[in-house]
Amino acid sequence: MIALHFENGQLVEKETDTPQVRRGEALVKIQYAGICSTDLEILKGYMDFSGIPGHEFVGTVETPRSLAGRRVTGEINISCGRCELCRRGLGKHCRERTVLGIAGRDGVFAEYITLPMSNLHVVPDGVSDEEAAFTELLAAACEIPERVYISQSCRVAVLGDGRLAAMAAQVLRLKTKGLTVLGVEPEKMRVIAGLGIDTLHAAAIPTMKGTFDVVVECTGSRMGLPDAIDMIRPHGTIVLKSTFHAPLKWNPSRIAVDEITIVGSRCGPFETALGLLQKKKVVTAPFLTSVYPFKKWQTAFRRARQKNSFKVLLDMQA
């Protein structure tokens, strides 16, 4: 099969064997693979990954026969199922885990992948392939209200204007009337505002010191955390979503002085995300920038890096 490999700091197209299916696993033919900020960070050296990157996908099961032909998406953490963390229900943090296209396991910029069947989620009828490709991203947004209680009167800021910010904003406006998205890219902010969500340019942050009860940091940038701390009220809660390769020089004393809570958050519940897509409570179409045929992967990665891009998909079958 054809796949993208990241090795020696370079992303290259290569012909490799179709992956071998182990016990309990399914072989999935990838339809769409999404390019995520984490992938772009991996190409800068984050996680010291080598192999086939990519973790957002929708595809069709080839084997086993019991699932063959079903459209699926899948959770990215492959855990041992036996350790203390797995037994506590924290399988996504299993120390023996591999992570699809991120750590120790080949990912979805390929014609085929294998995944444990327990990681798969069948895409409901009425959810398109393009929508289903947003499931992993939307699940990460759905995790926010799982970790932090958000009431209707809660003043919530989403910091960022990217793909995750757009999903987080849609999930959070189901919880609160006090939502504002702060970003910088006028084109992307217009799309978010087009959904009837309040938006503000991030240049306003210095005038909003201590304003918000909850700040959801989705910038993907190392300045996201210091900015969030500027905006949060004393005793407020920051949800930290961004991971990045380069370190930050910064004084965290304000966390103690203002008794701020910071909640790190990564992957979330796929069933909740698929349910929101099925009920059309979250839209993805305005956030699908482009779909490129696999052969145009270099153009696709360039497009994904552009500041005015939301989600770029690779069509692995075109």
Add this chain to the structure above:
Amino acid sequence: MIALHFENGQLVEKETDTPQVRRGEALVKIQYAGICSTDLEILKGYMDFSGIPGHEFVGTVETPRSLAGRRVTGEINISCGRCELCRRGLGKHCRERTVLGIAGRDGVFAEYITLPMSNLHVVPDGVSDEEAAFTELLAAACEIPERVYISQSCRVAVLGDGRLAAMAAQVLRLKTKGLTVLGVEPEKMRVIAGLGIDTLHAAAIPTMKGTFDVVVECTGSRMGLPDAIDMIRPHGTIVLKSTFHAPLKWNPSRIAVDEITIVGSRCGPFETALGLLQKKKVVTAPFLTSVYPFKKWQTAFRRARQKNSFKVLLDMQA
């Protein structure tokens, strides 16, 4: 009156007027003033403070007559009582606040201070002046279980071997059987171990990756937070106590990846602290390094800076 002033980067002894008592305030004659890590950071430039530093004290009320002669200690945040944060019960975060000896208000390295009467707590009989001088510090430790639920089976690490760590360890061993204190100074670790608390040298941190459910960071050092993140299990909670002047260069991505919660914590409940002292559930005597007469303040500050020091008090009446 005589007092220590911090001005132009220097701590100097000066004769000044006794402070004027405003409406609602008491005039307190200071008996003991404690030297805290925050004071030592202020002398390095933290908070850009100028004036009389110091915020840990026990003293005797001079006026008003209704309280005259009572032994008191006092909360350090002086809030407006009218703003949104004050009305929410978050007076210690009032944006208009001054903070005794830390921000906008002269502190306790002086013969007299003024404080609003609502900030004062009468020291119960059976609590000595020396013990009462630990109240503000112990209250900060008592805030930890107010912010984070700690069960009997919770594996808790206190990171640090200083005065706050010693108080935190004593408060937390009332909550859990799984307490370990990690520090570096052999002399101080021996004193903590002498209370029957498990101790380990901080050199063991790299072997304890992901071990603890809760890590209470009391190092006073900027490496405390990265060390705490090394020790915490995925989905665990770090209580961050340290404030310091110099910034930290560091990558916070692990917070998101391991979905860690960080809870900043500063001042705590004085009544709880005084109650623990009165019931002898917390001891302070092993942690009182020295009491110096005021005239020897330079020696006292030198002693407080030494790595093997716990609490150093200035006797303002000697």
